[in-house]
Amino acid sequence: MSLVHKFIQGxxxxxIDVNSGxxxxxxxxxxxxxDEDKLRSKxxxxxxxxxxxxxxxxxxxxxxxxxxxxxxxxxxxxxYEDIAMESGQAEVNxxxxxxxxxxxxxxxxxxxxxxxxxxNSGCRKPMSAEIGKRAIDFVIKNSGPRRNIEVDLFGGExxxxxxxxxxxxxxxxxxxxxxxxxxxxxxxxNATLLNDETMDYLDKNMGNIVLSIDGRKEINDKVRIxxxxxxxxxxxxxxxxxxxxxxxxxxxxxxxxxxTRENTDFFEDVKHMADLxxxxxxxxxxVLPDEHPLSLRKEDLPTIFKQYDMLYDxxxxxxxxxxxxxxxxxxxxxxxxxxxxxxxxxxxxxHEYVAITPDGDIYPCHQFVGKxxxxxxxxxxxxxxxxxxKNFKEAHIYxxxxxxxxxxRFYCSGGCQANNFNFNGDIHVPYEVGCEMQKKRIECAIALxxxxxxx
Numbered sequence: 001m002s003l004v005h006k007f008i009q010g011x012x013x014x015x016i017d018v019n020s021g022x023x024x025x026x027x028x029x030x031x032x033x034x035d036e037d038k039l040r041s042k043x044x045x046x047x048x049x050x051x052x053x054x055x056x057x058x059x060x061x062x063x064x065x066x067x068x069x070x071x072x073x074x075x076x077x078x079x080y081e082d083i084a085m086e087s088g089q090a091e092v093n094x095x096x097x098x099x100x101x102x103x104x105x106x107x108x109x110x111x112x113x114x115x116x117x118x119x120n121s122g123c124r125k126p127m128s129a130e131i132g133k134r135a136i137d138f139v140i141k142n143s144g145p146r147r148n149i150e151v152d153l154f155g156g157e158x159x160x161x162x163x164x165x166x167x168x169x170x171x172x173x174x175x176x177x178x179x180x181x182x183x184x185x186x187x188x189x190n191a192t193l194l195n196d197e198t199m200d201y202l203d204k205n206m207g208n209i210v211l212s213i214d215g216r217k218e219i220n221d222k223v224r225i226x227x228x229x230x231x232x233x234x235x236x237x238x239x240x241x242x243x244x245x246x247x248x249x250x251x252x253x254x255x256x257x258x259x260t261r262e263n264t265d266f267f268e269d270v271k272h273m274a275d276l277x278x279x280x281x282x283x284x285x286x287v288l289p290d291e292h293p294l295s296l297r298k299e300d301l302p303t304i305f306k307q308y309d310m311l312y313d314x315x316x317x318x319x320x321x322x323x324x325x326x327x328x329x330x331x332x333x334x335x336x337x338x339x340x341x342x343x344x345x346x347x348x349x350x351h352e353y354v355a356i357t358p359d360g361d362i363y364p365c366h367q368f369v370g371k372x373x374x375x376x377x378x379x380x381x382x383x384x385x386x387x388x389x390k391n392f393k394e395a396h397i398y399x400x401x402x403x404x405x406x407x408x409r410f411y412c413s414g415g416c417q418a419n420n421f422n423f424n425g426d427i428h429v430p431y432e433v434g435c436e437m438q439k440k441r442i443e444c445a446i447a448l449x450x451x452x453x454x455x
Contacts, residue, residue: 002036003075005407009312009447016446018407020076023334025450029053029061036407039069080410084344084398092389093144096348097151098355098366099135101165102126105156107190107232110223111260111286111294113367126161127358131379132168135356138379140179149176152186153206154355154366159193162201169205188212188256190224192232194239199246208252211240215257215269215283222262223294237276244278254280254328260294267307271314274325282328285437287419298433305440312444319452332411332445334453346413350376350392364392367418392417392427400428406435411442 005016013031015024024030032052033045042062046055068074104124105112136151143149151172153165169185176183184207191211194202202209213236214220221231240255247253255278259266266283273281285304288295296304311327318324347353350364357369360379368374377384397403397414414420415438419431 001405002407004036007443017074017076019078023446039065081398084396092351093146094139094142095146096353097139098154099151100357101153101158102156102161103358106192108225108227125358129164129167131360133171134379136172136175147182149181149183154188157190158187159189191236191239194243199243203247211255213255213257216272219263254282257283258286259283260286264300264303267310270311279325301436308440308444312448316451329441330445330448332449334449343410345396349417351389395427402430408439408442412438
């Protein structure tokens with residue numbers, strides 16, 4: 001089991017104490033002397049490194065390391081496994097809802113997991129206002145003592161059901177007052193239907209807005225296409241720019257893209273969006289079966305890692321010039337981070353977070369929609385498949401053998417349950433390519449945060 005993790009970013013050497021989360025920017029000698037599972041004896045280390053360092057240097061550093069180990073600053077104990085096992089018995093309270101407001105879309109993105117909005121149902125349909133209101137009732141009823149509730153308006157393309165959205169939001173505003181809750185709405189949109197009316201509404205009513213664009217025009221227009229095969233870049237970019245311009249600065253947004261085998265040089269897409277003036281950016285790896293022509297595979301990892309390294313260098317340079325932007329996957333908090341429970345269990349799919357379809361069916365998350373074995377119940381009768389809920393609640397890092405011994409377990413929390421299932425048929429078995437990318441991003445994020453905090 002990894003108790004410390006070592007990595008090099010740029011010209012800097014880093015040590016992470018896995019269980020405490022402490023990050024140390026160290027000299028090369030410290031980096032060399034520490035192994036991931038233990039501090040070896042001084043005699044072993046002198047024998048191995050006497051050609052690189054003097055005995056005096058090794059003695060001095062070794063004595064300091066021994067003190068840090070005694071103080072449990074290095075190789076600290078794991079204090080969370082018992083908490084994780086007990087949390088599986090705790091009461092289930094839903095705190096977040098993905099409202100699939102419409103199973104339909106006006107784009108035909110080549111990599112879409114949602115089958116152009118149909119979710120493999122062969123049927124395109126909007127959610128009725130009545131179903132949406134019942135979904136609000138459902139999440140309020142099942143939120144227990146939680147005061148804050150998140151509702152993500154999702155599709156397909158949710159703005160195709162704009163009038164219904166307004167009814168549901170109005171209803172939620174009435175109900176949150178009655179039940180002493182705070183409901184925060186977010187939306188993911190492809191931006192095609194943004195206009196003055198919808199932009200004004202989204203700015204006033206959405207706590208966060210995710211605006212989809214895949215980067216450079218030639219990349220976006222290869223994969224993010226209309227039904228006639230034409231690209232959408234020239235249409236959506238001015239709308240996204242205007243949405244960001246009118247957005248209240250106290251509220252969140254980010255432009256979100258997907259990179260595929262068409263653009264494993266995705267650093268150029270991030271840079272393109274930063275050059276356009278966007279300050280909140282995400283370009284995320286596509287997740288597709290290996291046989292799909294756009295899928296990312298193991299052989300792509302060296303190229304992908306190089307892109308993350310280039311992005312790290314670029315973000316550090318822009319920070320030093322006072323022109324920084326945020327990259328979603330490099331966001332990390334080294335002074336606390338998520339609560340222990342969140343670090344252990346991840347997104348909470350299937351027990352704290354659920355998705356609701358236009359018919360009112362309940363699934364663990366939007367990526368499980370349409371898979372019959374993951375149907376949890378419906379908003380009229382409530383959750384019925386409690387074995388499924390229990391399975392998701394107990395699918396934390398200590399019940400995933402690969403994760404239990406991994407240095408990154410408290411940062412990725414076991415990965416995406418849907419990706420794990422889609423690739424391995426088991427939510428307990430991580431998606432390997434995704435794991436490797438995640439670990440690289442975590443290293444870059446930690447190094448970037450350390451350098452920025454040190455400036």
